[in-house]
Amino acid sequence: MLNYDFNIEGVIGKIKKLNAAKIALQFPEGLKVHATSIADEIESKTNSKVIILGDACYGACDIADQEMMNLVDIIVHFGHTPLPLNYKIPVIFVEAYSRINIEDSIKKSLKNLDGYNNIGLVTTTQHLNVLKKMKTILEKKGKKVFLKKGIGTSEGQVLGCNFSAIKNLPVDAYLFVGSGNFHPLGIKLFTKKPVIIADPYMGDVRSIDEFSDKILRVRFAKIVKASEANNFGIVVSSKEGQFRLELAYHLKEMIQKSGKKAVIIMMNSINPTLLMAYRELDAFVITACPRIAIDDANMYEKPLLTPQELEVVLDKRDWSNYEMDEIKYDENKNIINSI
Ligand code: SF4
Missing domain, CATH: 3.40.50.11840 (Diphthamide synthesis DPH1/DPH2 domain 1)
Structure with a gap:
């Protein structure tokens, strides 16, 4: 099967x-x-x-x-x-939908959730069909489970660039059910709260905190390096769900007002080889998928920044107010082109 x-x-x-x-x-x-x-x-x-x-x-x-x-x-x-x-x-x-059994992982996660009563339950598309089952298991063990529908996502569902389903939930910690670090890292950077991963594929339960700290250290180093940059490339993707050209114009103006130079580069898929051609540029700001700058950082020779990280570089935002970049929508299905 x-x-x-x-x-x-x-x-x-x-x-x-x-x-x-x-x-x-x-x-x-x-x-x-x-x-x-x-x-x-x-x-x-x-x-x-x-x-x-x-x-x-x-x-x-x-x-x-x-x-x-x-x-x-x-x-x-x-x-x-x-x-x-x-x-x-x-x-x-x-x-x-995945056919994997999630029950054992959820039960195993209860030990890690000790001390946290209000839980934000989060998963990906592949496990949405068993979300209610997950909730019931947690509730039977005395946990209060919070779920909310997002804008463009279902109850309890996150994407790598869309955390609207968990925004402002009054929870002590999040339980992510699924595989890998990609989504839990996004949840951690977005909420700054404890995130426990119940991974039914590996059969383990772990915290994302250490990994997230490591990534934040890398982000800080990229921001420091980009602070020395004078020439920026602002990358816009032509993919419909990543297209933020107006945001790129706004960022260009912001860079120019800081006395630095910027050009806008439009491309479909972004990869290190394609960016290598722009030798005179010192750093890139990615308005496309927010995860390119964060998750693929080591593949690129020059620093890649999210729009919010550019704000830190230009002293418009404090590092202590670090924010995860998201692709958000308004009620007319238009992507919001501001930070
Ligand atoms: S923009 Fe990135 S994180 Fe968002 S859905 Fe597309 S690939 Fe996933």
């Missing part, structure tokens, strides 16, 4: 209902190993022509709707939930 529920029968039903003749399948990196078998199954059970989109994709911020307009009728996107964006062609989102 597959480790994830791809809801293929449901997808086929929707394809038939929409009478879609041409379909594109989009997968995040971790689910691409399942792409060919899913493409085969959909093609054999429908009359549709199916193609797999092979480019890297890390979130619903990067749906290939623009590129595939006029080429396919629908996109089936696996592994993420929709963002408040106006996608150009119909997109079927398939959460790809």
Whole structure:
């Protein structure tokens, strides 16, 4: 049995209902190993022509709707939930819920949650289907569990750039259920409260605090290095869910007012090789995915900053008021272009 529920029968039903003749399948990196078998199954059970989109994709911020307009009728996107964006062609989102058992990890986490009564429960798309079950286990052990719906996210769901579901919760600590350090690090930097990880894949329970301290030390070093910079590159991504050009203009003005120089560089995907060409630039500010500057820092020769980190560099913000960059939306599904 597959480790994830791809809801293929449901997808086929929707394809038939929409009478879609041409379909594109989009997968995040971790689910691409399942792409060919899913493409085969959909093609054999429908009359549709199916193609797999092979480019890297890390979130619903990067749906290939623009590129595939006029080429396919629908996109089936696996592994993420929709963002408040106006996608150009119909997109079927398939959460790809994990089938892993979370019960033991939650029970194991109770020891680490000792002393904390009010708990913010957080997870990712892959475990949203068992969120209520997680809550019940914690409540049975006397914990008060806080959940809230976010803007562009479900109850208890965070993305690497969207923490609206946990903003201002009156909790003592957060329990993150899922794998890796990526989301817990974001929760820690955003809330500054204790974050415990219950990882059902590794079977362990751990705190993110030490890792987060290490990352903050790296951030501080990057800010110090960028303080010597005179020429900045402000990077804007053309990906629909990361596009913050107005913010880039604002940052450019801020840099110029501080007596330094800045240029805006627009690109789709950002990588060290592409930025290497700009030898005369001393540092980059990333208005695209907020996690590029933080999580990929070591891949880049020059400092990469978030917009809030640039404020620290330019003495507009105090380091003690460090804030995680987020991609936020207004009620009209527009990305907010301010810090
Ligand atoms: S902007 Fe970055 S963190 Fe946010 S959804 Fe896209 S890839 Fe994930």
